[in-house]
Amino acid sequence: MKFILALSDLIIPIVFSYIILYGYFKKVDIYEAFAQGAKEGLKTVVLILPTLVGLMVAVGILRASGSLDILSSVIEPFSEKIGFPKEVVPLTFMRLISSSASTGILLDLFKNYGPDSFIGRFTSVMMSCTETVFYTMSVYFMAVKITKTRYTLIGALAANFAGVAASLWICNMLWG
Amino acid sequence: MLNYLWGAMILIGIAVAAFTGKMPDITNAAIESSKEAVTTCITMLGIMAMWCGLMEIAQRSGLIKTLTVKMKPFLKFLFPDVDEKNKALDCIATNVIANILGLGWAATPAGIKAMQELQKINKNKETASRAMCMFMVFNMSSLQLISVNIIAYRSQYNSANPSEIIGPGILTTLISTIAGILFVKIMEIFFYKNKKGELQQ
Structure with missing residues (x-):
């Protein structure tokens, strides 16, 4: 199992080396390209700032009001049986609906439990392997005016469920 | 929403x-x-x-372009009823590679273009075709290999090792994607098997 953590350490250096060498090989002005791309990256972050402020404020209010704790304690008897941290339940559902709202909850969990706690690590892995199903589906199908989506939703939910279950398993193996 | x-x-x-x-x-x-x-x-x-x-x-x-071309044989397996030369496959490849590399803003336009191309060869314009269902589930099974934003958030909250989740993230992403593909392939057997037992569009 430890090789997975070794992979974590190695992947970024490998990606760097590969892309830079490939760039030299193809005679690309890599520094110029990097600077240009970095500029685009900055723009992307600035564009998400307004939604992030909005949603972190909303999650902050929910947290301060005690709503999230009430929700967690309602779910606790069920989640405890399968070893699922109750604090993560609201995030799991929000993840399917909205990317920015789930980011707000994720950051709230990081703040309260720390990114290196079991909850912090589990949510990090889980966020990496799940997707905003409802949002994505509505955007793509609306673009082509499809109303009967057949087994798409259940398939996407199955894939995401597999991701959540796999995250819980791997985190228990590595850090449990 | x-x-x-x-x-x-x-x-x-x-x-x-x-x-x-x-x-x-x-x-x-x-x-x-x-x-x-x-x-x-x-x-x-x-x-x-x-x-x-x-x-x-x-x-x-041209690295991304090369990866897109290498993607093609795999797409043939996922979308057997889409012609090899159809533009939809190019768009799907672009969308998938952009998603894998975490370039969400580049992925969505290509994905929508792919859906439009698939709609052109769709027989029933209100119902998702077999290829559309596969593309959507594949896309929503989470493809991004390295979640750069999650690493950024972890480092913001003083993680001792923000990138330690990359390896587990890659593994679980593979699991969720394989689960999605398997699910759709099984559904296709029920939906598209004709009397001779062959899959049809």
């Missing part, structure tokens, strides 16, 4: 605070959270700039 969700989160929070007697904390939480959103974005600025810069090199050197 967010229009209602966002308002509801705040209103529910305030209503619950009235009952739990936590009203004094609400204002403070709102102010603190807004400040925190900004500090988080500042951390993200650096990491996202680095990643996007790197990806721009990959783009200009």
Whole structure:
């Protein structure tokens, strides 16, 4: 199992080396390209700032009001049986609906439990392997005016469920 | 969606605070959270700039194009009823590679173009075709291999090793994607098997 953590350490250096060498090989002005791309990256972050402020404020209010704790304690008897941290339940559902709202909850969990706690690590892995199903589906199908989506939703939910279950398993193996 | 969700989160929070007697904390939480959103974005600025810069090199050197071409044989397996020369496959390949590399903004336009191309060869314009169902589930099974933003958030909250989740993230992403493909392939057997037992469109 430890090789997975070794992979974590190695992947970024490998990606760097590969892309830079490939760039030299193809005679690309890599520094110029990097600077240009970095500029685009900055723009992307600035564009998400307004939604992030909005949603972190909303999650902050929910947290301060005690709503999230009430929700967690309602779910606790069920989640405890399968070893699922109750604090993560609201995030799991929000993840399917909205990317920015789930980011707000994720950051709230990081703040309260720390990114290196079991909850912090589990949510990090889980966020990496799940997707905003409802949002994505509505955007793509609306673009082509499809109303009967057949087994798409259940398939996407199955894939995401597999991701959540796999995250819980791997985190228990590595850090449990 | 967010229009209602966002308002509801705040209103529910305030209503619950009235009952739990936590009203004094609400204002403070709102102010603190807004400040925190900004500090988080500042951390993200650096990491996202680095990643996007790197990806721009990959783009200009033709690396992304090469990966897209290498994707083709696999797409034939996923979409057996789409003609090999159909433009939809190019769009799907672009969408998938962009998603894998975490270039969400490049992925969505290509994905929508792919759906439009698939719609052209769709027999029943209101119902998702076999290829569309596969594409959508594949796309929503999470493809991004390295979650750069999650690493940025972890480092913002002082993780001792923000990138330790990359390996587990890759493994679980593979699992969720394989699960999605398997599920659709099984569904296709029920939906598209004709009397001879062959799969049809």
